[in-house]
Amino acid sequence: MVAQDCTLVGGGRPLALARWLLVVAAMVFAMVVIGGITRVTESGLSITEWKPVTGALPPLSEAQWQAEFAAYQNIGEYQQVAGPAGMTLADYKFIYFWEWAHRLLGRLIGLAFALPLLVFWVRGMIPAGYKPRLLALLALGGLQGAFGWLMVRSGLNTEMTNVSHFWLSIHLLTALFTLAGLVWTALDLRALTRSIGPARVTSLGVLVGVMLFVQLLLGAWVAGLRAGLASDTWPLMQGKLVPEADWSQGIVWTFTHDPFWLHFLHRWWAFAVLAVLIVLARRLRPIDRRASVAIHSAVGLQILLGIATVMSGVDLWLAVAHQAVGALLVASVAWGIHAVGQRR
Structure with missing residues (x-):
């Protein structure tokens, strides 16, 4: 009888990796949900710049909030829709929060995948044949972030009042494909504990x-x-x-x-x-x-x-x-x- 989560067919510790991937999958699910809120509340264009590091923090002073609001006022969504509707700074803070939360969760998902992957890799815990697949999932996560910014950028001009629906579909479908890939790989790893192949x-x-x-x-x-x-x-x-x-x-x-x-x-x-x-x-x-x-x-x-x-x-x-x-x-x-x- 095989001991739970010990070294098995193909080496490594597949059950530990499966549990980790399911946690990341749950985070991707939350990302999709928050993305839906961002979409329905028209929050996606509220942050007009992509700052991978400093953007993790929201504005912390009134001057910073005014600067962010002023940048938003330069795009078509504000000039043609939000502005004529009477958007206030308080209204802007509401939509900013959802876009900021969406981007922050994306950063956290990247860390939750990349750092454990590095640890598993260094410790030799990844079963044979699974390293390329895990690297592909990591690359999908990176592409997801890039597609998200390209989607936002498609709406940052004075003519557009929304993002491109083509970029929106690429952004969403990449997230869902990544979710399916995480679930599939986790199931393969769980099956490996019973000496069942992919x-x-x-x-x-x-x-x-x-x-x-x-x-x-x-x-x-x-x-x-x-x-x-x-x-x-x-x-x-x-x-x-x-x-x-x-x-x-x-x-x-x-x-x-x-x-x-x-x-x-x-x-x-x-x-x-x-x-x-x-x-x-x-x-x-x-x-x-x-x-x-x-x-x-x-x-x-x-x-x-x-x-x-x-x-x-x-x-x-x-x-x-x-x-x-x-x-x-x-x-x-x-x-x-x-x-x-x-x-x-």
């Missing part, structure tokens, strides 16, 4: 992953274009099942920019994803019932929250809950695809 992605896993990716991409574009406000009724939009969309600029533009069409695609592609997730969950029942229940619960709640968000006119906390459960769904699906691949 799971493989099956054809069903590929299908589920692609369909879920499309839905997440559509959701990010809907958020970036504020297309959730295109309709507050369900299932009809504009009193019709299929809304009127702008096709005058070509099919590519409509499928990437038209808020009515993207809203329509996002709300109905969800049911195609639901169908394939039900297939995955049923396949999982004799393999890992907990993963099956997690997928059923997450996708059902996600669809209900999506409908509620639309009908509420994009209520802040419903929208945030919708994004949070979306992240839980990604983690659950990674778990399920891993279980199916491990069985094979």
Whole structure:
């Protein structure tokens, strides 16, 4: 019988690493939730500079707050939206807090991953074959920060009143891919303690992953274009099942920019994803019932929250809950695809 967390197949201490990766995954989940709050409260452009070290501290004096507020007043979001709405310094401090918290948590996640990785590496605790994968996860974290700044920078001019929805989708999807990678690697490491090799992605896993990716991409574009406000009724939009969309600029533009069409695609592609997730969950029942229940619960709640968000006119906390459960769904699906691949 193998002692818990001792040196096992491939060497190292896989259970310790698995626990660490799950802690980091929980931090990434919190990052996605705070990112949702930042998005819905229009806080993303409140900090107009990227200061990797000194930016960890918020303004500590009235003069520093006035300087930050003055920088924000130079961009289009303030000049065309927040300023005419009568934004005060107190209002600015509220949105600044959420963007600062989002960036601070990103820094903490970087430290929570890089420093333990260094310790595990130096002490020879990483099982054979896992160093490249852990370095790839570290690189994804670095890219996530870079994509976040590129997203913010896309909205820092006098013409724009929002960030690019393309950069928003890249930023969000990188975070969710990283979350899935952390969960998958943690599960592989836990399986290693039972002398089971890494799971493989099956054809069903590929299908589920692609369909879920499309839905997440559509959701990010809907958020970036504020297309959730295109309709507050369900299932009809504009009193019709299929809304009127702008096709005058070509099919590519409509499928990437038209808020009515993207809203329509996002709300109905969800049911195609639901169908394939039900297939995955049923396949999982004799393999890992907990993963099956997690997928059923997450996708059902996600669809209900999506409908509620639309009908509420994009209520802040419903929208945030919708994004949070979306992240839980990604983690659950990674778990399920891993279980199916491990069985094979």
